[in-house]
Amino acid sequence: MIYLRGNLGAGKTSFVRALLQCLGYTGRVKSPTYTLVERYEVSGLHLLHFDLYRFRDEEEWEGSGFRDEFDGHNICLVEWPEQATGLLPPADISLTFEILQDGREVLLHAYTAAGQQCLNAL
Numbered sequence: 001m002i003y004l005r006g007n008l009g010a011g012k013t014s015f016v017r018a019l020l021q022c023l024g025y026t027g028r029v030k031s032p033t034y035t036l037v038e039r040y041e042v043s044g045l046h047l048l049h050f051d052l053y054r055f056r057d058e059e060e061w062e063g064s065g066f067r068d069e070f071d072g073h074n075i076c077l078v079e080w081p082e083q084a085t086g087l088l089p090p091a092d093i094s095l096t097f098e099i100l101q102d103g104r105e106v107l108l109h110a111y112t113a114a115g116q117q118c119l120n121a122l
């Protein structure tokens with residue numbers, strides 16, 4: 001579970017696009033702003049990209065079946081996780097994007113042993 005934090009335009013979607021391309025995905029990577037989630041299968045991984053900026057309705061969450069997706073096998077990257085506080089599982093890793101005059105600064109933080117293992121491997 002990877003939380004992507006940062007203001008509008010900070011580079012969250014761009015990061016997910018780059019990550020998917022690095023994994024070998026050659027299709028189009030759309031921002032899930034309206035769909036809330038886009039799903040990808042690449043390099044034997046199931047990856048879900050959420051953008052919860054427009055998410056408001058907790059009942060919609062229960063009806064969406066998202067809870068079943070958080071099964072510990074899917075890799076979930078979540079933009080605007082603060083929109084679903086209490087609904088999302090806790091993060092293994094958070095990436096916080098800051099807009100600088102020239103490019104971006106990204107702060108990586110691990111919260112679990114699994115998250116720490118990923119960061120150690122970088």
Ligand SMILES: Nc1ncnc2c1ncn2[C@@H]1O[C@H](COP(=O)(O)OP(=O)(O)OP(=O)(O)O)[C@@H](O)[C@H]1O
Nearest residue numbers: 006007008009010011012013014015031079103104
């Ligand atoms: N590392 C970077 N350096 C310079 N420009 C960048 C970088 N990452 C993203 N951008 C540019 O910033 C713009 C917005 O990026 P992006 O859509 O990834 O933001 P976002 O954080 O997903 O925003 P939102 O919260 O609206 O979904 C794009 O035009 C992109 O090219």
Ligand SMILES: [Mg+2]
Nearest residue numbers: 012013031079
């Ligand atoms: Mg985005």
